[in-house]
Amino acid sequence: MRLQGSPVPAEDEAGSAEARNSAGIPFGRKKTGRVNPFDYRNNELHAESVPLSRIAERYGTPCYVYSRAALTESWRAFDDAFAGRDHLVCYAVKANSTLAVLNLLARLGSGFDIVSGGELARVLAAGGDPRKVVFSGVGKSAGEMRQALSADILCFNVESESELARLEAVAAQAGKTAAVSLRVNPDVDPRTHPYIATGLKQNKFGIAYEDALDLYRRARTMRHLTVAGVGCHIGSQLTELAPFVSALDRMLGLADRLQAEGITLTHVDIGGGLGIRYRDESPPAVADYARALAGRLGNRAVKLLLEPGRALAGHAGLLLTRVEYLKHGRERNFAVVDAAMNDLLRPALYDAWHDVLPVVAASGGRVYEIVGPVCESGDFLAHARTLALREGDLLAIMTAGAYGMSMSSNYNTRPRAAEVMVDGAQAHLVREREALSELMAREMPLP
Numbered sequence: 001m002r003l004q005g006s007p008v009p010a011e012d013e014a015g016s017a018e019a020r021n022s023a024g025i026p027f028g029r030k031k032t033g034r035v036n037p038f039d040y041r042n043n044e045l046h047a048e049s050v051p052l053s054r055i056a057e058r059y060g061t062p063c064y065v066y067s068r069a070a071l072t073e074s075w076r077a078f079d080d081a082f083a084g085r086d087h088l089v090c091y092a093v094k095a096n097s098t099l100a101v102l103n104l105l106a107r108l109g110s111g112f113d114i115v116s117g118g119e120l121a122r123v124l125a126a127g128g129d130p131r132k133v134v135f136s137g138v139g140k141s142a143g144e145m146r147q148a149l150s151a152d153i154l155c156f157n158v159e160s161e162s163e164l165a166r167l168e169a170v171a172a173q174a175g176k177t178a179a180v181s182l183r184v185n186p187d188v189d190p191r192t193h194p195y196i197a198t199g200l201k202q203n204k205f206g207i208a209y210e211d212a213l214d215l216y217r218r219a220r221t222m223r224h225l226t227v228a229g230v231g232c233h234i235g236s237q238l239t240e241l242a243p244f245v246s247a248l249d250r251m252l253g254l255a256d257r258l259q260a261e262g263i264t265l266t267h268v269d270i271g272g273g274l275g276i277r278y279r280d281e282s283p284p285a286v287a288d289y290a291r292a293l294a295g296r297l298g299n300r301a302v303k304l305l306l307e308p309g310r311a312l313a314g315h316a317g318l319l320l321t322r323v324e325y326l327k328h329g330r331e332r333n334f335a336v337v338d339a340a341m342n343d344l345l346r347p348a349l350y351d352a353w354h355d356v357l358p359v360v361a362a363s364g365g366r367v368y369e370i371v372g373p374v375c376e377s378g379d380f381l382a383h384a385r386t387l388a389l390r391e392g393d394l395l396a397i398m399t400a401g402a403y404g405m406s407m408s409s410n411y412n413t414r415p416r417a418a419e420v421m422v423d424g425a426q427a428h429l430v431r432e433r434e435a436l437s438e439l440m441a442r443e444m445p446l447p
């Protein structure tokens, strides 16, 4: 059966099941009035109007499923929140770098924040505008710099003195001028998971705040660089506004001191990091985030750059998986599913929590560890979830649109999952499941 071109009729709201996720939040309309892209209808979990069971039948599992409406809505909400001032939303490509996702955002007019030449190639292949690309990262190679200079990107977010010198040399060779912004380390505590905190003194990222002024003075004397802005990125999955406000204040203080020396910055880049709700977190609403930043910027004539990743893509995707085996033990019950840490690393890496929903709603059940087939005790997707399961059932690992597919690997020689984007009543395959032959294609035995 082919889903594409065979629309599934939308059912009305009255048909929705009285389902609740494991956090006890009823489905349907969220508090914000936005429609939930993944919702139960007639007891079955749908992506927009497409039943997830049909996606599993057609494309197999494990499979990432995205909602076009959710991605569009989250990008627009972010952009609209800053409508009152000069700004550019540069989606952080590493959150989800699938071409269809990038293309959708490019069509909406998004900019992009890249961290490698590979991500630049993806943005260009997806139709992104290089004049809206900023290039972050601590280890840009000379080759990546050349690639970005020839694409004419908007700005390099420079993270060290050595990088500044290398960029000057590469730009000179290429006969180009590079726009630069120094990524400063504002030394504010984002109060997030230590692996995703980046704005503290002990982190590898950015330039120490105390050193930034001198480096700007040097940058100004470099013939193939133009000083464009200042930026930071203090961490990911932040659930409070205060660290963003402190970081912005620090950067504006620096901008003022530079201005006094005749160095005018055209933009301030606050980075990404706005958190989302996976379980019971209460991250700031985008509107409040925008208001807090705008309040600090006042009427300064400076453009605001933003680099959200998770906040745009996280809620727009889920990972669809099938139960292979149930193991009911004396101590614990295991549900062995066909998705694993190679598909979704966040639980293994950060002990992250993702909601797990049955595709066919059912109440009661037992407490399960949801684990994958990979030979690692750290290979789990969720701990202690109460679910009524049978072998062969489908499960949805929710809020997996960001740092899911983009962090996946081939560990245990597992082909990477298929990806499907749903648009209303249609499901489009946007990435085929990898074939085993592709996994081995570049290897050769000894002569």
Ligand SMILES: *Cc1c(COP(=O)(O)O)cnc(C)c1O
Residues within 6 Å of the ligand: 092, 094, 095, 113, 115, 136, 137, 233, 235, 236, 237, 271, 272, 273, 274, 307, 308, 309, 310, 311, 402
């Ligand atoms: C990862 C990253 C982002 C995006 O972070 P989110 O938490 O996904 O919003 C933005 N900027 C830089 C430099 C990053 O490294």
